[in-house]
Amino acid sequence: MTCAAPRTIGSASCVWPAQATLGEGTLWSQRRQALYWVDILGRRLHRYTPATLARESWPFDEEISALAERAEQPGLLVTLRRGFAFFDPDTGALQRLHEPEPERRDNRFNDGKCDAQGRFWAGSMDAACRAPTGALYRYDADGRCTRIDDGFAVSNGPTWSLDGRTLYFNDTVQARTLAFDADPADGTLRNRRTWRQFARGEGYPDGMTTDAAGRLWIAHWGGACVTCHDPDSAAELARVELPTRHITDCAFGGPTLQTLFISSATTDLTPAQRAAEPLAGALFAVQIDSPGCAAACFAG
Template identity: 70%
Template sequence: MTATAPKLLSEPRVLWPAGATLGEGTLWSVRRQSLYWVDILGRTLYRYHPATDARESWPFDEEISAVAERAGAPGLLVTLRSGFAFFDTDSGALEKLHDPEAHLPGNRFNDGKCDAQGRFWGGTMDFGCTEPTGSLYRFDAKRQCQKMFDAHFAVTNGPTWSLDGRTLYFNETAQQRIHAFDFDADSGEISNQRLWLRFAKGDGHPDGMTTDAAGRLWIAHWGAACVSCHDPVSGEELARVALPTSHVTNVAFGGPDLRTLFITSARFELTEAQLAAQPLAGALFSVDVDSPGRAATAFAG
C-alpha cells in the first residue's frame, strides 16, 4: 500500500541567504529550538533560531560536514575532514576523537546522522568527487569506530532509516542511486544491499535525506532544484518542493511541531552565469508541511 501524499502548506521561504559554498548537515535541535547546518567547503558551522531569526556561526580550520547533539553532555558530535570530534558551541572547545581514514588524505567525511540507538553513522567520499573511495562508518558511545560498508562510491550521502528501524537507506550520489540495507537495530549490523531507487536522467543526484513520522523519505536533488518525497517501499514519488536554485543539498524537519522542512543549498560548481541567475544559491530555506518529521536522535556519548 502506497503512503499518503503529504500536503505542502507554504511556498519555500528564504531564512538565511548565507551564500554557502556547500550548505549541508541539517540538524534540528529540540534542546535549543534551533537548526544547525554547515558550509562544508566554507568550513563553518551555523545555528539558526526561527523564533527570533537569530543567526550564529563558528569557523573551523578544516571542512565540517555533519553534526549530532550529545545526549549525555553539552555540545555536538561533528564530522570533520579529519574524522570525529566533539565541539561545544558555548565554550568553543574542540576535542578530536578518531580519524578512520588518516591513510586516505584525498577523502573527507560528508553526510551522517544517528540511528535510534544513538550510534552515529557517517559516510566518506573523495574530495574531488571522482574516485570510488567512499565508505560508511559507525561510531558509538564507547568511541569505537567500525567500517560498516566499503562502498566504493565517489560521493556518499544519507543515511536515513525506515520508520520501523529495519531498513537503512544510503545514497550513491554520483551514480544517481539510493541503496537499501536490512538493519539490525540491536547489533547495528547491515546486510542485504539492494537498489531501492534510481533517479531518472535529468532529475539530478540524490543528496541528503530524512524520514518523516509517516515513514516517507524526503530527498534533496543536487542539480535539479527540488526536494522529493517518496514511499518507503516502492520509492514512488508522492510530492515535490521546487526551489529557486539548482544545487539542493540536505533536509531536516524541525520547528516546535516538527512540521517545518529546512532545506540547504550550494553555490559550488555553478558558473558565473548560473550564479547571476540564482542569487539565492547557498541559502537556507524552509517550507511548511501538513505532517511532522521525527526528532533527531542524539549521540549516546
C-alpha cells in the same frame, strides 16, 4: 500499501541568504529549538533560531560536514575533514576523537546522522568527487568505529525506516539510493540493494530525512528540488521546488516538527548561473501538513 501524499503549505522561502559554498548537515535541535547546519567548504557551523531570527556562526580550520547533539553532555558530535570530534558551541571547545582512514589522504567526510540507538553513521568521499574511495562508518558511543561498506565516490544520507530495520544511503555519483536490512540491536547491515535509481535530468540524490509517516524526503543536487517518496515502493509522492539547482540536505524542525529546512550550495555554478540564482547557498524553509521525526542524539 503506498503512503498518502503529504501537502506543502505555501512555497519554500529563504530564511538565511548565506551564500554557502556547500550548505549541508541540517539538524534540528530540540534542546535549543534551533536549526544547525554547515557550510562544508566554507568551514563554518551555523545556527538559526526561528523564534528570534537569530543567526550565529562558528569558523573552523577545516571542513565540518555533519553533526548530532549529544544525549547526556553539552555540545555536538561532528565530522571534520578526517574524522570525528566533539564540539561545544557554548565554549568553543573542540576534542578530536578518531580518524578511521588515515591512508585515504584524498578523502574527506561528508554526510551523517545518528540512529535511534545513539550510534553515529557517517560517510566519507573523494574530495574531488571522482574516485570510489568513500566508505560508510558506524561510530559507537564507546568510541568503536566500524567500516560498514565501501566503494563510494560521494556518500550521502543516511536515514532509516520508522522501525529502524531498513537503512537508506545515497550513492550520489551513481544517482541511486541504496537500502540495507538493518539490525537495530547490533548495528549490522546486510542485503544491500538499489531502492531507487534516479533518471537523467532528475539530479543526484543528496541528503535526506524520514518523516513521522515513514516517507523519505530527498534533496536533489542539480535538480532544484526535494522529493518525498514512499518507503516501500520508492514512488514519488510530492515535490518541493527551489529557486536554485544544487539542493543538498533537509531536516524537519520547528515546535511541531512541521517545518522542512533545506540547504543549498553555490559551488559548481558558473557565473551566469550564479547571476540567475541569487539565492544559491541559502537556507530555505517550507511548511508541511504532517510532522517529521525528531533527530536522534549521540549516546556518548
